[in-house]
Amino acid sequence: MVGADRYVIVVFQGSARPWSVLRDVDELASVNGTIGPAEEMTIPVTDDGLLRGDGVFEVARLYGGRPYAWDEHLERLQRSAANVRLEFDLDAAKAEVDALLARAGAGDGTIRLVITRGGRRIAILAPLPAHRPTTTLATVTYAPTRVLDAVKSLSYAANMLAGRMAAESGAGEALLVTPHGRVLEAPTSAFFYVLDGRLHTPPLADHILDSITRRHVLELTGATARVLHRDQLAELEEAFLASTTREVQPVAAIDGRALPRAPGPHTVTAAEWLRQRIDAS
């Protein structure tokens, strides 16, 4: 679809937002500085990034061609790489992303930066993935890999499988829950919930990803990190997913049980305050 003009209208609570009528970016990729159409770019099959999922990555969202919270994404990428003992040339990666962004114009979409064990720096421009205005969740039992704590690694097969398992039971997304019943996050997003009228999210101590959107929603809303047990899911008043590509996505039901409101007032406030911060950035 290189060169094609495509437009997306994001609908939230049933009304189109005027600022979200945007041109999608073209799908372009850079491999160690060489730029071309994403589907034509290649890496050697011997790269352990491919063979073993050994590498790290980040995805930032582009608003009018500019990546939101890019510094925070780069910081997390450096931490992830250091934790898995992966050295890479940060300055080269930044320059390569800038060169790719120069081709993005003022489009909406995502920029993905991948660092592989085989020494490749891969940057990919892509349109925003489609997300429904609200979603439903199905719980999936999941034990986070302790050794990959605080690492956004390429080893995402378990997360992807959890999403497929949720889809098989008719839900839009998985809600990961430990074998001991502690609610964690979704495969590619943080989880927020309202209990006793207050907004909470599971704590990082439960080995979930230090999501950048989660951080921003915590700062903006004053929500607190609090453990949630699966037995309490029936008591939730509201819930939403939060991530770079979703921003805030209301949850309408968990394991087939409808939540009282989707979106409820805490969800609407979180979505609006996050969008205001993004617009002001």
Ligand SMILES: Cc1ncc(COP(=O)(O)O)c(C=O)c1O
């Ligand atoms: C496991 C997991 N949790 C949460 C998130 C949300 O993180 P962020 O807000 O930084 O996009 C992601 C993003 O991909 C993720 O993979």
